[in-house]
Every structure is written in C-alpha cells, then in structure tokens.
Amino acid sequence: MQVTVKLFATFRNGRFKVTSQELTEGTGCRTIVLGLGLTEEQIGVVLVNGRHAALDQVLHDRDTLALFPLVGGG
Amino acid sequence: MDKIIRINMNDLSTSTETVPAAWAGLGGRGLTSTIVAAEVPPTCHALGPNNKLVFAPGLLTGTPAANSGRLSAGAKSPLTGTIKESNAGGTAAQMLARLDIKALIIEGIPKEDKWYSLHVSMEGVAIREETELVGKWNFAVIEAIEARLGKKTGILTIGPAGEMKMTAANISVKDPDSKIRSHGRGGLGAVMGSKKIKFISIDDQGAPKVPIADPEKFKTAARVFAKALMDHPVSGEGLPTYGTNVLVNILNEAGGLPTRNFTAGRFDGADKISGETMHDTIAARGGKVKHGCHAGCIIQCSQVYHDQQGKYVTSGFEYETIWGLGADCCIDNLDDIARADSLMDDIGIDSIETAVMFGVAMEAGILPWGDSKEMLRILTEEIGQGTPLGRILGGGAGSVGKTYGVTRVPVVKNQGIPAYDPRSVKGIGITYATSTMGADHTAGYTIATNILNVGGYVDPLKKDGQVELSRNLQIATAAVDSTGMCIFIAFPALDIPECLPALIDMINARFGISLTGDDVTNLGKHILKVEHQFNIEAGFSNIHDRLPEFFTTETVAPHNAIWDFSGDEIDEFWNF
Ligand code: SF4
Numbered sequence: 001m002q003v004t005v006k007l008f009a010t011f012r013n014g015r016f017k018v019t020s021q022e023l024t025e026g027t028g029c030r031t032i033v034l035g036l037g038l039t040e041e042q043i044g045v046v047l048v049n050g051r052h053a054a055l056d057q058v059l060h061d062r063d064t065l066a067l068f069p070l071v072g073g074g
Numbered sequence: 075m076d077k078i079i080r081i082n083m084n085d086l087s088t089s090t091e092t093v094p095a096a097w098a099g100l101g102g103r104g105l106t107s108t109i110v111a112a113e114v115p116p117t118c119h120a121l122g123p124n125n126k127l128v129f130a131p132g133l134l135t136g137t138p139a140a141n142s143g144r145l146s147a148g149a150k151s152p153l154t155g156t157i158k159e160s161n162a163g164g165t166a167a168q169m170l171a172r173l174d175i176k177a178l179i180i181e182g183i184p185k186e187d188k189w190y191s192l193h194v195s196m197e198g199v200a201i202r203e204e205t206e207l208v209g210k211w212n213f214a215v216i217e218a219i220e221a222r223l224g225k226k227t228g229i230l231t232i233g234p235a236g237e238m239k240m241t242a243a244n245i246s247v248k249d250p251d252s253k254i255r256s257h258g259r260g261g262l263g264a265v266m267g268s269k270k271i272k273f274i275s276i277d278d279q280g281a282p283k284v285p286i287a288d289p290e291k292f293k294t295a296a297r298v299f300a301k302a303l304m305d306h307p308v309s310g311e312g313l314p315t316y317g318t319n320v321l322v323n324i325l326n327e328a329g330g331l332p333t334r335n336f337t338a339g340r341f342d343g344a345d346k347i348s349g350e351t352m353h354d355t356i357a358a359r360g361g362k363v364k365h366g367c368h369a370g371c372i373i374q375c376s377q378v379y380h381d382q383q384g385k386y387v388t389s390g391f392e393y394e395t396i397w398g399l400g401a402d403c404c405i406d407n408l409d410d411i412a413r414a415d416s417l418m419d420d421i422g423i424d425s426i427e428t429a430v431m432f433g434v435a436m437e438a439g440i441l442p443w444g445d446s447k448e449m450l451r452i453l454t455e456e457i458g459q460g461t462p463l464g465r466i467l468g469g470g471a472g473s474v475g476k477t478y479g480v481t482r483v484p485v486v487k488n489q490g491i492p493a494y495d496p497r498s499v500k501g502i503g504i505t506y507a508t509s510t511m512g513a514d515h516t517a518g519y520t521i522a523t524n525i526l527n528v529g530g531y532v533d534p535l536k537k538d539g540q541v542e543l544s545r546n547l548q549i550a551t552a553a554v555d556s557t558g559m560c561i562f563i564a565f566p567a568l569d570i571p572e573c574l575p576a577l578i579d580m581i582n583a584r585f586g587i588s589l590t591g592d593d594v595t596n597l598g599k600h601i602l603k604v605e606h607q608f609n610i611e612a613g614f615s616n617i618h619d620r621l622p623e624f625f626t627t628e629t630v631a632p633h634n635a636i637w638d639f640s641g642d643e644i645d646e647f648w649n650f
Pocket of ligand 1: 141163365366367368371372373374375376560561562
C-alpha cells in the first residue's frame with residue numbers, strides 16, 4: 001500500500017519534508033516512526049488524515065501520516 | 075511604597091494615591107479589570123469622558139523572574155462594548171514596576187482640542203502639550219522621543235489609527251530594540267486617542283530595585299521556574315526556533331487553519347508561510363530566529379525578519395498575523411505579509427483584527443483574493459491616511475462586513491475570530507463564545523490540549539469536555555495574566571508539575587505572603603466574574619455568547635465539521 005509521510009519542525013533536519021512510502025498492509029505508525037530513527041519520546045503529535053492518532057494505529061492505503069515534535073504558540 | 079497615579083485629562087491634573095487594601099494583592103489583568111469594573115460606568119461610551127484607560131504591571135514584573143515583564147492595559151472597549159484587557163511585552167512594564175507604580179489611571183477628556191503627552195518619572199507624571207509628533211506614525215514617534223529624551227526612554231504610543239479613534243487601533247509599546255509590541259486587541263488605541271494622549275514616555279532613572287520580601291526563597295523558586303521553561307519542548311525548543319508561526323503547518327494538517335475567510339480548513343500555500351519556511355528564510359538572510367520582547371524573557375518566541383537584501387523588515391512576527399493575511403486572505407508571499415506587519419505597527423492597528431478584516435474585505439470585493447500589493451496600498455494610503463474607506467476598514471471585520479452586506483463575518487461581540495476554526499477545533503469555539511473580551515484565543519487557549527497534546531488531549535472534533543477545558547484554561551489564564559507573566563509559560567505549567575508551584579512561591583517570596591494553588595484559582599475565577607458582571611451591566615447576556623450563524627450552517631473541509639453546540643451547552647461555561 002501507498003502512504004504519504006510528512007515531517008515537521010525539527011523532524012525535517014537530516015530527513016525530508018514529505019515522501020511516499022510503499023508499505024505492507026497492516027503497518028502501524030510506530031513502525032514508520034522507528035524506521036525514521038525517531039523515538040517514541042520525541043513524538044509530540046501524530047495525525048493520520050488530519051486526525052489525532054495513537055502510535056499503534058494501523059495505516060491504510062493512501063493514508064497521510066503527519067509527525068510533529070511537541071510544538072506550540074498562540 | 076506602591077502607588078496609584080491618576081491622570082485627570084478633564085483639568086490636566088494628576089494625583090498620587092496609596093494603594094487601597096482591596097487592590098494590594100492584585101496586579102496586571104486582575105488590577106486593570108478590577109479598576110475598570112469599579113470606576114467605569116458599564117453603559118458609558120467607550121470614547122467618551124467616562125471611560126478610563128488603566129495600565130498596570132503584573133505582580134512579578136520588575137523582579138528577576140523569567141518572562142514577567144508584561145504590561146496590562148484595560149478599559150471599556152470601543153470595538154466590543156465589553157470590558158477589555160490586553161497585555162503586551164516591551165520595556166514599559168518593568169520601568170513602571172521599578173517606579174513603584176501599581177497602576178496608572180487615565181480619566182476624562184481635555185476641554186481644548188489639543189494633543190498631550192504624559193511623562194512618567196520619579197517626580198510623578200507630567201502632562202505636556204504635544205504638537206510636533208501629532209499625525210506621526212509610530213516608528214517616527216519612537217525615534218523622535220529617543221532623540222528628545224534619551225535612548226532608554228520607555229514609550230507607549232498611538233499611531234494615526236489611534237488618533238483617528240479607529241476601533242481596531244492598538245497601543246504600541248517600545249521593545250528593547252526600539253521596535254514595537256502591541257496592546258493589540260479591542261481598540262484601546264482609540265481610547266488613548268479619545269483622551270488626546272499621543273504618547274506616554276517613561277524615565278526610570280533613580281528608581282530603586284523592586285523589593286523582594288524573601289530573596290533566598292525567591293531565588294530558589296525562580297531557578298526551578300526557569301528550568302521548567304527551558305525543559306519543556308515547546309518553550310525550550312519549539313518557540314525559540316520557529317516562533318509562534320510553527321502553528322501554520324500543524325493547524326493546516328489538522329484542518330483547522332481558517333482559509334479564504336473561513337470557507338476552508340486548509341490552505342494550499344501553507345508551506346510557503348509556515349514557521350519552518352520562515353525559520354530558514356530568516357537564517358539565510360541574516361535575521362534573528364529568536365528574540366525577546368522584554369529583558370528577562372528566556373523563551374524568546376519573537377524574531378527579526380529581513381528582506382532579500384538583508385534589510386530589517388519586521389519583528390514580533392506572529393502566527394495570527396501570518397495566518398490572517400496569509401491563509402485567510404489567500405496570500406502566500408511571506409515578504410509582503412512581513413511588510414504589512416511592519417505597516418500595521420507603524421499605523422498602530424491591531425494585526426489580528428486587521429487581518430480578519432481583510433478576509434472579509436476580499437469577500438466583499440474591495441480587493442481581489444491574494445492581492446498582497448493592493449493590501450499594502452490600502453494599509454498605507456487608505457487606513458494610514460484615514461480616507462472614508464480607510465476608516466471603515468480601520469473599524470475592523472465587523473465594520474466592513476456591515477458596510478458591505480457580507481454575511482460571513484467571523485466575529486464574536488464584534489471582535490475578529492483569530493487563526494483557529496471553531497468548527498474543527500471546538501474547544502476554542504467555546505472560548506471565543508464565552509470570553510469576556512469577545513473572540514480572543516489567548517483567553518483560554520484550548521489549542522494546547524485540542525491540537526498540541528499539551529496538558530493532555532481532548533478530541534478537537536467532538537463536543538465532549540470542551541466547556542470544561544475552556545473554563546479551566548480561562549480561569550488559569552486570568553490568574554497568569556495578573557502575574558505579569560507571558561502566557562507561553564502555560565505550556566510548561568500544564569505539563570511540568572514543579573512549574574506552577576514555583577510561580578506561586580515567587581509571588582509569595584516577593585510579597586511575604588502565603589498564597590496556595592487554590593487561592594490562585596480563586597483569583598482567576600474572581601477576575602472572570604468581575605469582568606462578566608461588567609459586561610452584563612453593559613447590556614450583554616448569554617445570547618451574545620454565541621458564534622456567528624454561518625458556523626452552524628456551513629461545514630468546513632476537510633473534516634466537514636460544523637459548530638453544533640446548543641446555547642444551553644455553551645451557557646454551562648458560567649457555572650462555577
Ligand atoms: S515568549 Fe514571546 S511573547 Fe512571551 S515574553 Fe518572550 S518574546 Fe514576549
């Protein structure tokens with residue numbers, strides 16, 4: 001299946017902004033996070049198709065996964 | 075000894091009073107709102123002689139406590155008709171605190187059609203007639219006052235918008251680099267203009283240090299507090315690196331970035347105006363990615379933005395401004411948005427109200443969507459010059475909507491709704507609806523918990539828990555706004571257990587008192603109730619605690635979200 005992965009803020013350093021990954025059906029967010037060399041503790045916000053998700057959420061074909069460190073403003 | 079100074083513009087006199095016992099434990103918003111509620115008739119005309127303009131530093135302002143240098147300004151708002159408190163950084167608050175001034179209360183309106191300045195120093199307040207700087211824009215005012223009175227002079231000033239009493243006019247505060255921070259919202263610049271005060275200059279030479287009752291205890295607490303600020307990823311890393319504008323991308327992804335006058339929740343050009351892009355642009359052009367709005371700010375969310383030639387354009391370039399002129403107006407040119415930001419500082423007009431206004435103006439057909447050059451022209455030649463069109467636009471989003479028959483006008487109590495769509499981030503909708511200030515995101519920043527996973531998580535797309543979340547945050551914010559602290563200390567305070575107790579310890583050590591966490595919560599509740607009561611007496615009821623109709627009839631992409639709170643559900647907010 002095809003999943004779009006987007007990275008933000010410091011996660012982009014030495015990585016990418018957006019990429020498309022070919023994954024086996026049933027892959028979860030955590031697998032992608034760890035595959036990027038990120039740790040669970042570093043993750044602030046996980047969005048799948050614009051909705052907040054847990055790291056163990058399973059992804060589906062054409063999903064968009066967006067990963068953020070903890071950020072804020074206002 | 076702490077004092078209150080009254081400036082009576084009716085007869086151009088001043089008087090110094092000791093602080094009444096009831097006000098002794100108050101500062102910042104707690105004090106300005108208490109004074110306005112006690113002394114301003116709620117039904118008065120906000121630009122008439124019975125309104126008062128009050129300035130107060132916070133309880134910890136002037137001490138070495140990190141991020142404690144914010145100034146509170148209060149009055150009845152000519153924009154909303156409600157009570158208004160707006161706080162800002164800059165150098166003035168710490169100078170007033172060192173001068174032992176707990177509050178400045180400006181009353182009345184001069185009989186003669188002349189302009190004045192106030193000069194605050196160890197000698198008290200002098201009222202002086204002003205001719206030279208009348209009509210001048212803010213940066214020229216600051217330059218001239220520094221030449222006249224010295225580089226270190228603290229300055230509060232109004233630009234042409236305030237002089238013309240436009241209801242979106244702000245009060246500008248000089249920052250440590252002689253640039254500008256603003257008491258932005260609610261048209262307080264028009265109140266200052268109605269009192270014919272062009273600027274207030276402050277000289278704190280000879281002023282003693284702010285006294286601290288228990289210096290050892292203070293030092294220990296201040297260290298714990300500063301450490302919490304530095305340890306939290308938002309205040310310690312995110313804000314100093316990307317500024318508040320880091321929010322563009324996350325709100326865009328979450329579908330809560332109001333676009334094209336609140337008709338969509340995502341903007342195609344988001345990446346071009348995002349905090350990440352801004353950071354790289356600033357770094358490449360030799361600007362400053364981090365910068366503090368006052369001495370003692372260790373978070374430093376501000377920045378200095380340069381143009382392609384490496385020349386200064388603006389600083390304090392905030393998410394809400396960039397969102398409003400960007401996504402909401404479909405402009406993806408960050409350089410032009412930066413120019414507009416600087417112009418708004420120079421004219422002295424609220425960058426949030428004005429950005430929301432431009433979205434409505436584009437919908438009205440006054441200028442095309444995305445036309446940043448025409449926006450810059452309108453700011454300079456219409457609003458800055460006070461043409462009839464400029465005055466309509468300078469009245470904010472509600473003013474232009476009414477004049478041009480637009481029905482999609484994002485305001486609550488006539489104040490423009492900022493930067494977060496209340497349909498897809500429902501907690502902030504409760505804050506917009508119920509805030510005593512009109513639509514104001516800072517009043518109860520549910521984005522932290524709805525979107526950013528700070529202070530837990532409450533699903534932004536569901537109704538559950540939003541009223542309680544907004545209530546708790548509004549109570550806490552009212553209390554924090556009284557300390558002189560920047561509201562961004564809330565990020566560590568929500569997540570790091572030592573942070574809030576350290577803040578309370580600092581207050582206790584400063585005054586030799588023993589407040590508890592409950593006392594602070596009760597203070598927050600009390601402030602909200604005082605403000606709410608003022609609004610009720612000014613003619614507001616629960617019917618005004620509602621979002622504009624279009625949020626209940628138009629869904630917003632990508633989540634097809636709609637505003638579906640009933641009036642009764644919203645009214646639950648005030649049950650405390
Ligand atoms: S964090 Fe930003 S708004 Fe807060 S005090 Fe520092 S520069 Fe000012």
